[in-house]
Amino acid sequence: MYFLDNDSTTPLFKQLYKQIRERILLGDLPADTKLSSVRDMAIHLSISRNTVDGAYQELLAEGYIYSKSRSGYYVCPLDQEAAPKSLDTKPRAPGPPSESVPRYRYDFHPARLDPASFPIRLWRKFLLECLREAPQKLSQYSDPQGEAELRLALQSYLERSRGVICDPQQLVITAGLQNSIDIIATLLKEQHSTVAVEEPGYPLAGNVFRNHNYRIAAVKVRSDGIALDGLAVTGSSIVYVTPSHQLPLGYVMPVANRLELLEWSETGERFILEDDYDSELRYTGKPIPSLQGLRPDGNIIYLGTFSKVLSPALRISYMVLPQSLLATYRRTFQGYFCPVSQLEQRTLSKFMAHGHWERHIRRVRSTYKKKHDAMLTAIHEHFGSLAQIDGQGAGLHLMLKLHNPICSEAELLSKAQSKGINLFPFTWTCRSGKSATTKLMLGFGGLTHQEIEEGVALLAKICL
Ligand SMILES: Cc1ncc(COP(=O)(O)O)c(C=O)c1O
Structure with a gap:
């Protein structure tokens, strides 16, 4: 019954x-x-x-x-020994609470993507094709540097879209930026001990280097990118930068500064780590070519990811190693296996080979541009002249500087949380954990137009 x-x-x-x-x-x-x-x-x-x-x-x-x-x-016949005795049987170790991540009505997290943007139908089609095509591939390890077809597709895409000049042999498929930096930190540790990072900047890069016992030198970011005079006095021989869309401030490094940075790298054995994480999402102006493309033979390690345009859950990213590091890379990582699922890599290469990657980019760029514009409008309407917008025109978030903040960042975050708003702390991007000004990083990727309008209106009531 x-x-x-x-x-x-x-x-x-x-x-x-x-x-x-x-x-x-x-x-x-x-x-x-x-x-x-x-x-x-x-x-x-x-x-x-x-x-x-x-x-x-x-x-x-x-x-x-x-x-x-x-x-x-x-x-079905069940193995009664293996089967749990009852649904009500309590697990021995308590699992995470089902709602361990709080749900917010308005989640302004800057790394959230549009939930409807993942190309599920095509992904399923190509995944099934890969499963059917060559089951023997599943019984063996894949290429340690990543699937050859994917590296070939990427090489051609990077050359077309970012002016990156490389051979597929220089491409390594990795499971995210931290994995790439882990490899780089291992490769460079014999000769290098200090890494310069942007302040404010994406902290995970510096954190991985720190875990490899490097000294971290934080260099101020200005409206034209990392302060080159500041960099010169750090004694660093490695610099990690986001020149095409500085994270978090959104600045673009002009060509003159790029050339100067390249000059810096050419004086002695110095390396530039160019993180081009969201280059696909530029809504205004012409894209500036990559640093790597300006000096294909230079000591530049180009880093990219599929997390901003396809999905951060897939954990597929890549790096282009300079020719000068290839022999060391092969020697150091001999016998290592590629950390990214071969099946997902093959699915992605099919997706790219059939021309869907660039179509997908065009589609999501248009989606995010509309959300970006909706957020600009909402901010103008609800904050008016009481705040200044920075870093517009690209990516998945905008920066908002409050002219007369009524409370600290921590208080603001907690007030927002009590109203169902998730704000990402700007100070997370500052190595000191502090900031002289109150800034909000407002992600729009995961919000609907209505949520952007309502969320910004509610936020203005909390902030002003
Ligand atoms: C500057 C920057 N680089 C890289 C990444 C993420 O890359 P991945 O998901 O490939 O680790 C992020 C994610 O937010 C980022 O902000």
Whole structure:
């Protein structure tokens, strides 16, 4: 007998699924028992056939029942020893609470993407193709530097879109920026001990170097990028920069400064780590070519990611090593395996080879440009002249400097949180953990137009 509670917040199909599953696990419904037909069960419980079908489909998908054509659904034989005794059995170690990440009505996190932007249909198609095509590939390790097709597709894309000049042999597929920096820090540690980073800047790069015992020198960022006079006095022989869209301030390093930075790297054995993390998302003006493209033979390590345009959950990124480091790289990482799933890499190379990557970029760029513009409008309307916008025209966030902040950043964040707003602390990007001015990093990627308008209006009430 099944008891369904119409007043419960658990959907009826889920209640039914759970109760049938419970009976299967307890052995109450032994293997090969035929379940009532969808129609009979629906009549018996006075619920819709869809509800019963939903429960059966879930049991089918999880392998508790099987279907025989024209006959119905039957209970699968279960390994009773391995099966949990009951749904109510408490796990030995408590798992994370189901709502460990608070949900916000307005989440301004700067690294959130539009949830509808992932090309699920095409991804599924190419993933299935990869599974069907060459099952023997799944029984072996992939190329340690990353799948050859993906590196080839990337090389050609980077040359076309960013002017990066390299050979696919120089490309290494990695599982995110931290993984790339880990490799770089290992490669350079014999000859180098100090790394200059932008202040404010993306802290994870410096943190990885710090974990490899490098000294970190924070160099101020001006409206034309990292202060080159400041860099010169740090004694660093490595610099990590985001020249095409400084994180977090959004500045673009002009060509004259790029040339000067290249000159710096050419004096002695110095390396530039160029993080071009969101180069695809430029909404105004012409894209400035990469530093790497200005000196393909220089000591520049070009870093890129699929996290900003495709998905941060995939964990696929890449770096272009200079020729001068290739031999050391191969020697040092001999016997290491590529950390990125071969299946996802092959799916991505198919996606690119069929021309979907550039189409996808055009589509998401247009989506984010509209959200970017909506945020500009909302800020102008609700903050007026009481705040200054910076870093517009690219990426997934804007900077807002409050002229007369009424409280500290911590108080602001907590007030916002109590109103259902998630704000990302700007001071996270400052190595000192402090900032002389109050700035808000306002991500728009994961918000709808309506949420942008409502969220900014509510935020203005809290901040002003
Ligand atoms: C400057 C910068 N570089 C790289 C990344 C992320 O790269 P990945 O997801 O590939 O680790 C981010 C993410 O926010 C970023 O802000």
